[in-house]
Each structure stands twice: as structure tokens, then as C-alpha cells.
Amino acid sequence: MLLVAAALGIGSAVWVAEQGINGSVVSIGPWQTQLASGSERADPYTRAAVSLNGLFALTPDESLYFTASTDSDGKPLMVDCTYKLMGRDLPARWWSITAYGPDNYLIPNSQERYSVARSSLLREADGSFIISVSPDASSGNWIPTGMPADSKTFILMIRLYNPEKALIKNPQNAELPAITLESCS
Amino acid sequence: MRTTFSWIFATLMLAVIVHIITIHTIPYVVMHRAMSRISENASGVNTPFFPPLPTATSRGVVRPSPDLLYVTCVYDVGKGPVRFTGPVPDGYWSLSFFADNTDNFYAVDDRKLSSKSVDVLLVNEDQEAQVRSGETLVTTPSDKGVAIFRFIMTSPATRETLDKLRHQSTCAPV
Numbered sequence: 001m002l003l004v005a006a007a008l009g010i011g012s013a014v015w016v017a018e019q020g021i022n023g024s025v026v027s028i029g030p031w032q033t034q035l036a037s038g039s040e041r042a043d044p045y046t047r048a049a050v051s052l053n054g055l056f057a058l059t060p061d062e063s064l065y066f067t068a069s070t071d072s073d074g075k076p077l078m079v080d081c082t083y084k085l086m087g088r089d090l091p092a093r094w095w096s097i098t099a100y101g102p103d104n105y106l107i108p109n110s111q112e113r114y115s116v117a118r119s120s121l122l123r124e125a126d127g128s129f130i131i132s133v134s135p136d137a138s139s140g141n142w143i144p145t146g147m148p149a150d151s152k153t154f155i156l157m158i159r160l161y162n163p164e165k166a167l168i169k170n171p172q173n174a175e176l177p178a179i180t181l182e183s184c185s
Numbered sequence: 186m187r188t189t190f191s192w193i194f195a196t197l198m199l200a201v202i203v204h205i206i207t208i209h210t211i212p213y214v215v216m217h218r219a220m221s222r223i224s225e226n227a228s229g230v231n232t233p234f235f236p237p238l239p240t241a242t243s244r245g246v247v248r249p250s251p252d253l254l255y256v257t258c259v260y261d262v263g264k265g266p267v268r269f270t271g272p273v274p275d276g277y278w279s280l281s282f283f284a285d286n287t288d289n290f291y292a293v294d295d296r297k298l299s300s301k302s303v304d305v306l307l308v309n310e311d312q313e314a315q316v317r318s319g320e321t322l323v324t325t326p327s328d329k330g331v332a333i334f335r336f337i338m339t340s341p342a343t344r345e346t347l348d349k350l351r352h353q354s355t356c357a358p359v
């Protein structure tokens with residue numbers, strides 16, 4: 001009985017923590033953020049989830065983090081596909097978009113390029129931006145997804161440092177880039 | 186039949202208890218592992234560690250930012266306060282503290298500071314009264330935890346300057 005109870009109890013706890021299931025998640029299209037990240041007000045489930053998926057995350061008044069594991073149609077992000085991220089400058093002093101493998105580490109690629117940031121972004125004439133997320137090199141803004149041998153999926157993460165007050169107050173109103181599938185090899 | 190039902194009920198009750206204990210324990214286990222790794226790299230506690238810019242081979246912390254230069258330090262105020270100092274660059278910079286349960290209980294960034302340097306004294310509740318006035322005190326809820334200095338590289342050209350500045354960051358017992 002003890003073994004069964006231990007297996008059920010520990011297994012379900014780790015599973016729930018890895019999934020990040022809790023009541024403080026805000027979703028905007030494919031993007032999600034845990035508002036209680038790093039906070040002393042976090043419930044035990046949020047704290048466990050953040051410790052596994054975002055250890056040392058700052059609280060929202062310092063930095064907001066949004067992650068996406070699917071495109072805007074809800075399909076998982078795959079390393080052998082090309083996506084276009086289209087959006088406008090995000091309401092923060094500095095922001096970046098980074099790709100990670102399913103192990104939550106940076107994806108190996110020959111360019112050693114892992115992110116695009118507000119300060120390095122190329123913009124369209126109207127101020128908007130288009131970012132290619134693809135294993136294939138692209139002119140302009142490009143986040144390589146490489147071709148990691150042991151994984152097929154990846155995630156994208158937006159960091160917003162010193163987010164604007166309106167965003168901290170109502171993160172659900174953030175206008176985040178759409179993630180559109182272009183093609184798969 | 187009744188015995189089987191009792192067995193299932195007791196097992197489920199026990200599983201719920203184990204589940205709750207595990208959920209509360211996970212952050213401490215994760216933090217303990219991270220503190221061990223950081224202090225090992227720094228060759229001790231209350232000693233700063235200057236990790237290289239994160240790449241695909243970095244395994245120190247999950248989801249590292251490739252645009253940030255970090256300074257990490259495992260603090261232990263068990264034997265006395267620990268002082269954190271360093272220069273503050275132009276652009277985003279922050280010093281944050283994480284308790285042994287992963288909570289980010291304090292953070293200060295360059296905009297909140299009135300000067301281009303930081304000087305913070307980390308104490309526990311017992312030490313608060315013993316410290317002279319005029320210090321910027323931060324009280325940690327746990328004797329051990331992690332401090333992180335973050336320096337944002339707005340372009341590759343700023344890397345060298347920021348790297349020199351971050352190496353002036355200190356974390357040392359008083």
C-alpha cells in the first residue's frame with residue numbers, strides 16, 4: 001500500500017508541477033504567463049511549477065514572462081517547421097524573444113543565435129516587426145530552431161523587463177505577436 | 186469486498202498526503218540543487234560566481250537568457266550579515282534575492298536606485314536590530330538562498346564594458 005500511495009502521490013505532484021496547472025495563468029492566444037511567478041503570494045502549486053520551469057523568475061513588477069508551446073492555431077511548435085511572428089513593439093523598457101528546447105535549455109545552432117531583442121530588432125516601415133523562427137537561415141529577424149536530434153518540439157519565451165504599469169495591472173490586455181505556421185520540411 | 190474498498194480508500198488518502206508533501210517539497214529540492222551547483226562553481230558560499238554568457242551548452246539554470254550577463258551568489262547569513270555591492274550600468278540592471286523556497290522576496294533595479302552603485306546588507310530577522318542605521322537593509326526569510334545580479338546586453342558591443350562592470354560586483358560576509 002505504501003509503495004502504491006508513494007508512487008501515486010509523488011508521480012501526480014511532479015506531473016502537476018511540470019504541467020504548471022494552477023489558477024494564476026493568463027493566456028493571450030498561444031502565449032501564457034504565471035502572474036504569481038517568484039511571488040511570496042504564490043500558492044504551493046505555482047511555486048512548485050515555477051521552480052521546475054522558471055527558477056529565479058522575477059516578480060511581474062520587475063519582469064513579465066510569456067511562453068508559447070503552440071502556434072496561433074494551437075498546434076505544437078515543431079523544430080522542422082518555419083513560423084512567422086508578427087507584431088508590434090511590446091510595452092516594456094526592454095524585451096526579447098528566445099527559443100528553448102523541451103528541456104528548457106537553448107537550442108544548439110551553428111550561428112549561436114538564440115533570441116531577438118527590442119534593441120536589435122529590424123522593423124518594417126510602419127514600425128511593426130516580422131521574425132522568422134526556422135531551422136533555415138533567413139535574412140532579417142531570425143531565431144534558429146536548429147535541428148536537435150533528440151527533440152521535435154520547442155517553446156518560445158518573451159521577456160519584458162520593466163513592463164509598463166498598464167501591462168502589470170492588466171497583462172491579459174497585452175498585444176503579443178501572432179505565431180503563424182509557414183511550412184514544414 | 187469491504188476489505189478491498191478500505192484498502193483502496195486508505196491508499197488514496199495516503200497518496201493525497203504524499204502528493205501535498207511532495208508539492209511543498211519540490212521548490213526546496215530544486216533550490217538546494219541549484220545552490221549546490223552555484224556554490225560549487227563559486228568555490229563556496231557568500232562568494233560571487235561569474236558564469237559565461239549562456240549558450241546551448243549551459244546547464245546552470247533552466248531557460249537562461251542569452252542577452253543577460255549574470256552574477257550569482259549563494260548567501261548564508263547564519264553566521265552574520267552579507268554585503269552586496271557593485272556598479273550599476275546604463276540600461277536595465279537588477280539585484281534580486283531568492284529564499285530557499287524559490288520566492289523572490291526582494292529586487293532592486295537601476296531605476297529604483299538614486300546612484301550608479303548598489304550597497305545592500307542582507308540580514309536575517311535576528312540581526313536586524315544589531316545593524317547600525319544608515320545601511321540599506323534587506324531581511325531574508327531564510328538564512329540561505331541565492332542572489333542574482335542581472336546586466337542586460339542591449340547589443341554585442343556593450344558586452345565587454347558590462348562584463349568588466351559585473352566583475353566588480355561583490356557578495357561577501359561582513
